[in-house]
Amino acid sequence: MENNKYLREEILRMSGVNTSKCMKCGKCSATCPAYDEMEYHPHQFVGMVEMGDIEPLLKSESLYKCLSCFACVERCPRGVEPAKVVEAVRLVAVRRQGANRMTANDVPETIEEDTPQQLLVSAFRKYTK
Amino acid sequence: MQRVGVFVCWCGSNIAGTVDVQAVSEALKNEPGVVYSANYQYMCSQAGQEMIKAAVKEHRLTGIVVCSCSPRMHEATFRKTAAAAGLNPYMVEIANIREQCSWVHKDMMTGTEKAIILGKAAIAKVNLNAPLTPGESPVTKRALVIGGGIAGIQTALDIADAGFPVDIVEKQPTIGGKMAQLDKTFPTLDCAACILTPKMVDVAQNEKIRIFSYSEVTDVHGFVGNFDVKIKKKARYVKEDICTGCGACVEKCPMKKVPNEFNLGMDNRHAIYIPFAQAVPKVATIDPNACNMLKNGKCGVCAKVCAAGAIDYKQKDEIIEEKYGAIVVATGFNPISMDKFDEFAYSQSKDVITSLEFERLTNAAGPSAGKLLRPSDGKHPHTIVFVQCVGSRCAACAEKGKEYCSKICCMYTAKHAMLTRDKYPDTEVYVFYIDARTPGKNFDEFYRRAVEEYGVKYIKGMVGKVVPEGDKLKVQASDLIANKQLHIDADLVVLAAAIEPDKSARPLATMLTASMDTNDFFTEAHPKLRPVESPTAGVFLSGACQGPKDIPETVSQAGAAASKVIGLLAKDKLTGNPCVASSNELMCNGCSTCERVCPYGAITYIDKEFRMPDRTTKIRRVAVVNPAVCQGCGACTVACPSGAMDLNGFKNSQIMAEVDAICK
Numbered sequence: 001m002e003n004n005k006y007l008r009e010e011i012l013r014m015s016g017v018n019t020s021k022c023m024k025c026g027k028c029s030a031t032c033p034a035y036d037e038m039e040y041h042p043h044q045f046v047g048m049v050e051m052g053d054i055e056p057l058l059k060s061e062s063l064y065k066c067l068s069c070f071a072c073v074e075r076c077p078r079g080v081e082p083a084k085v086v087e088a089v090r091l092v093a094v095r096r097q098g099a100n101r102m103t104a105n106d107v108p109e110t111i112e113e114d115t116p117q118q119l120l121v122s123a124f125r126k127y128t129k
Numbered sequence: 130m131q132r133v134g135v136f137v138c139w140c141g142s143n144i145a146g147t148v149d150v151q152a153v154s155e156a157l158k159n160e161p162g163v164v165y166s167a168n169y170q171y172m173c174s175q176a177g178q179e180m181i182k183a184a185v186k187e188h189r190l191t192g193i194v195v196c197s198c199s200p201r202m203h204e205a206t207f208r209k210t211a212a213a214a215g216l217n218p219y220m221v222e223i224a225n226i227r228e229q230c231s232w233v234h235k236d237m238m239t240g241t242e243k244a245i246i247l248g249k250a251a252i253a254k255v256n257l258n259a260p261l262t263p264g265e266s267p268v269t270k271r272a273l274v275i276g277g278g279i280a281g282i283q284t285a286l287d288i289a290d291a292g293f294p295v296d297i298v299e300k301q302p303t304i305g306g307k308m309a310q311l312d313k314t315f316p317t318l319d320c321a322a323c324i325l326t327p328k329m330v331d332v333a334q335n336e337k338i339r340i341f342s343y344s345e346v347t348d349v350h351g352f353v354g355n356f357d358v359k360i361k362k363k364a365r366y367v368k369e370d371i372c373t374g375c376g377a378c379v380e381k382c383p384m385k386k387v388p389n390e391f392n393l394g395m396d397n398r399h400a401i402y403i404p405f406a407q408a409v410p411k412v413a414t415i416d417p418n419a420c421n422m423l424k425n426g427k428c429g430v431c432a433k434v435c436a437a438g439a440i441d442y443k444q445k446d447e448i449i450e451e452k453y454g455a456i457v458v459a460t461g462f463n464p465i466s467m468d469k470f471d472e473f474a475y476s477q478s479k480d481v482i483t484s485l486e487f488e489r490l491t492n493a494a495g496p497s498a499g500k501l502l503r504p505s506d507g508k509h510p511h512t513i514v515f516v517q518c519v520g521s522r523c524a525a526c527a528e529k530g531k532e533y534c535s536k537i538c539c540m541y542t543a544k545h546a547m548l549t550r551d552k553y554p555d556t557e558v559y560v561f562y563i564d565a566r567t568p569g570k571n572f573d574e575f576y577r578r579a580v581e582e583y584g585v586k587y588i589k590g591m592v593g594k595v596v597p598e599g600d601k602l603k604v605q606a607s608d609l610i611a612n613k614q615l616h617i618d619a620d621l622v623v624l625a626a627a628i629e630p631d632k633s634a635r636p637l638a639t640m641l642t643a644s645m646d647t648n649d650f651f652t653e654a655h656p657k658l659r660p661v662e663s664p665t666a667g668v669f670l671s672g673a674c675q676g677p678k679d680i681p682e683t684v685s686q687a688g689a690a691a692s693k694v695i696g697l698l699a700k701d702k703l704t705g706n707p708c709v710a711s712s713n714e715l716m717c718n719g720c721s722t723c724e725r726v727c728p729y730g731a732i733t734y735i736d737k738e739f740r741m742p743d744r745t746t747k748i749r750r751v752a753v754v755n756p757a758v759c760q761g762c763g764a765c766t767v768a769c770p771s772g773a774m775d776l777n778g779f780k781n782s783q784i785m786a787e788v789d790a791i792c793k
Contacts, residue, residue: 021524025591026591026607030606035614036614044612076525077523
């Protein structure tokens, strides 16, 4: 629990989000285009971080299903910015030793002819330390 | 030299919790002029006041300093105590050691230190106090009600019932307001028109009430009991006293394509129109922006068909000047604009409507004669999605929504959902809610009936987006209990738009010098104990202009405002405030600066003859303050370059003595 308290503060600090502003309306999840891909949905990220229940999030594939489209940030009536919470949890995960989602060796097989370079750069930013 | 008594209040633990009251009364004992210093648990209690009276007698006090709560709270109490003890009430000074000290400090040391400093300042001031005697002013026994919705109507009826004349100013061509547009009213489902229109007729027939419809207040001067108000009666191009409201002109008017604001633009009206059948006054009005005769002099059909000869194309705006003793603000509310909520596709689809539009769609007198039909194709909708809190409780961006809860939406949405299921049982009705807020008599029972008896599907969650596709509206929403994202093909989406004060409220507040909050709702004098009075004396609040309210609450507040007005108008004389400005004419250089800054128009300049040292006379221009109009704001004393203006009770010398005491 102590560890969770530290983790929670770390995530709030990194994301700059105040999760207590959430009024649990669910508009973030209502607006999310990746909803069906995700095990934990945007509103759950906010709620679980607020409660310090972070380990399940760190282990979840949902971290990598978020498109970072920021629709939830745009629509949230309370200015909570759920995507920033997801991003911070993801950062905690990839910063753990050996937890990189992607290595340089994985890159060639993912490249298609029309893959923009920008995509590679952002994928590296998103999935590695 | 004054003989000052200092009384430090504990206010239970409110003050004593963070201020060492014993130390404060000890420290203030040795201040100049102080002959007595004590502390007590509740100075405002009977026992506390007796303690002050006894000390005045025993120590022959000439001035009193009470270190307690804000003067807004108990200054009047302690002034009365002083008067009862034989002192001039204006020999009392309050040091606010609660709101401005104990409540804002956490640490006993700093709290006590500041309380002592505030006490010293009050002592320094009271040493320079002089007895003041308030003047008296008469009361004009007539009330003005601004706004003719249910709030204004009820207030006017109650005031008139007590025998005082009342004028209602309404900017629309008819009274009735928002309630006239509603279909049914929760929780008893009586029809709005059936309970409102008899009241409108009562207003029209009451000899004590005058209605200025299609009119606006343009100027307010004066003060409590003596307001001078200018009302602009806009030209309606129809003689109100002659028109019989037969409607022949409306039928024959060739200009038929003007969006009908009463039906929120969902159908059209003529250029000459009567807003609805039960309008009061039932008089036609010509819309100057649509009428061909007024725009380019061609037509004149209405004048030809009018048997009474009531049409007057040359009518001009008229300014009416009237005196009032009290003013009631009842300017009401409007739903906010949905233009900025792109996610709900309000501006993309005719079938995304607001709840007020839904009211008109289901109203027998509405554009579809009470049949619930889709605005786009006139078909019966089979799946309806209601979205609550659209723009309410929206703290993220101020230009889009409102931070507050609009209070009425939960109940009217339950009503809409229930009535739809009752009339059209083949319709699926979904309500997306964040919290169902139904505190009120028989309110929660009503909402539960919608769910349990009428089968309305309440879903805890919010709609994320609405996309028009073909003749359907694709609704994407979250169901937080099932932890699912829902996709519903809806025929009609109804948005419970947040409500905001009418746009006319802010300029009106400026005219009345009445205060407003950041959302443009009028502020009450005290949120709990004086909820229907504005802090500006003689101005009262009725209905949604003070905050979101449903009809039962509005009517009770309207009655409360009326009783306050009656209490004021029943008085023959009002005691004024003696803390007004006065000018030392020997120092006044006649520059007119004070006249320009005075927000109340209390200062005028006169030419006065003065005897000069060489025995000649000279005429000089000097400022004179009308003490009945002056509100004691002090703007002139700050602006005066020669130091001739001074405020009784707050003399420049007293303020400087306070500053010196604080800085010592």
